[in-house]
């Protein structure tokens with residue numbers, strides 16, 4: 001439908017920590033069902049941008065709108081996954097998924113049923129009663145993905161969710177995320193350092209860089225889905241990866 005309100009609109013956003021301007025005049029929109037990856041150098045302001053979108057920090061300039069409303073704090077219709085699993089060690093995996101509902105105690109029957117379904121959907125059918133110390137890094141991030149999806153948000157925010165994992169697990173997790181997203185495509189902003197990960201998942205890749213950081217490039221990725229390990233070995237994928245690498249090196253230099 002034309003004229004629809006975008007799930008996310010970032011307009012002229014700037015942000016400064018005391019004595020340090022981090023972001024300047026960042027503007028972009030994410031359409032319903034659109035997966036956007038953000039690439040940028042370390043320390044460039046990517047996590048700060050996600051925290052602004054999530055309502056965890058207020059912008060110093062400009063505004064962030066989610067579903068047409070100015071963001072003033074965390075919202076139920078926005079799900080987030082952080083780089084570290086951020087699981088509570090004294091709660092079971094299922095209870096960690098239920099954290100946004102006030103844990104099992106505060107959750108409705110429907111929320112508990114949904115959490116149980118999500119544990120299966122992320123590939124952890126037998127892990128509901130395990131504690132975080134009993135989970136591998138990949139399993140912990142699967143719990144994080146399930147938690148992000150608990151309230152079936154229309155906007156997903158992911159801050160390098162797989163960065164701490166080994167290469168094979170990381171690739172497998174990107175494919176898990178792709179499956180979850182394909183089951184219900186929705187707006188997503190996915191921060192990564194990995195060009196192949198961005199190309200595997202995204203409809204668009206934004207390159208953020210500079211001091212303060214601005215959006216330097218906005219690329220469309222037309223590869224058909226589902227994208228597979230074989231897709232990544234193909235010539236089209238590799239040409240795109242190389243071209244994006246050149247853009248990234250140029251703007252990050």
Ligand SMILES: Nc1ncnc2c1ncn2[C@@H]1O[C@H](COP(=O)(O)OP(=O)(O)OP(=O)(O)O)[C@@H](O)[C@H]1O
Nearest residue numbers: 017018020022040041042043044045046047048049
């Ligand atoms: N709480 C804070 N107080 C002051 N400066 C901060 C704070 N958090 C981050 N910064 C600074 O803001 C800049 C951007 O940080 P941010 O974490 O957004 O970068 P990033 O792009 O996510 O980096 P990385 O890829 O390493 O995760 C950095 O220079 C960082 O030192």
Ligand SMILES: [Mg+2]
Nearest residue numbers: 046047048159
């Ligand atoms: Mg970061």
